[in-house]
Amino acid sequence: MARTREFDTEAAVSRAMELFWTRGYEATSVRDLTQHLGIGQGSLYAAFGDKDGLYRAALEHYRATLAAAALRSLEQEADARAAIRTLLTERIRIAVEHGGQGCLAVNAVCERLPQDPATRRTVRDMQDASREALTEVLRAAMERGEITARHDPHTVAAFLVTFLNGLLVSSKITPDASALEPLVELALTTLD
Secondary structure, eight states: OOOOOOSOHHHHHHHHHHHHHHHOSTTOOHHHHHHHHTOOHHHHHHHHSSHHHHHHHHHHHHIIIIIHHHHHHHHHOSSHHHHHHHHHHHHHHHHHHHHHOOOHHHHHHHHHTTTOHHHHHHHHHHHHHHHHHHHHHHHHHHHTTSSOOSSOHHHHHHHHHHHHHHHHHHHHHSOOHHHHHHHHHHHHGGGO
16 A cells, blocks of 8 residues: 655645755755755655656746746736836846845756756746747737837847846856846847
8 A cells, every 4th residue: 555645745846946946956965855855765756756856846846936927927017128127137136045046947057958958948948938928028019119129029038038047147156136137227228
């Protein structure tokens, strides 16, 4: 008879996400995970297969929670420029927390690629979703005459995603929002 899992896997994935985000994949041992999650090694393996399985679950959790919330925030502003500014500055704010933890997805790319195709797919899917959401916001703003139509909205969206990735790496080097936020204003000039 199979044993009933004695821990909340969703809460465990959330806590593992925090640990991986703070320490990175390589610097986080299975022992660190079991201690941080308050579960036994056997429970971790039964629920997630191995450390890599838990890491993939943590990246998926990040995508479903923080990354999805960032994209929803684009829909909350009527003005495209304000929505994009909010998105970028909020991502900076999160990235500089805890001494410059950066972004879990960007950290994953920097640490795990090119050797980890599963991480590549997950992060690429997140970036594709960001680019698509930004493209739609930009396209609608161009149609309303709110921003210039001199650039293709898909190209501007790709630029903004690339720019954000650079900001998130920079946030680890300079974990100071006040030093990074003026760069957002410069990036927004692409909408003029």
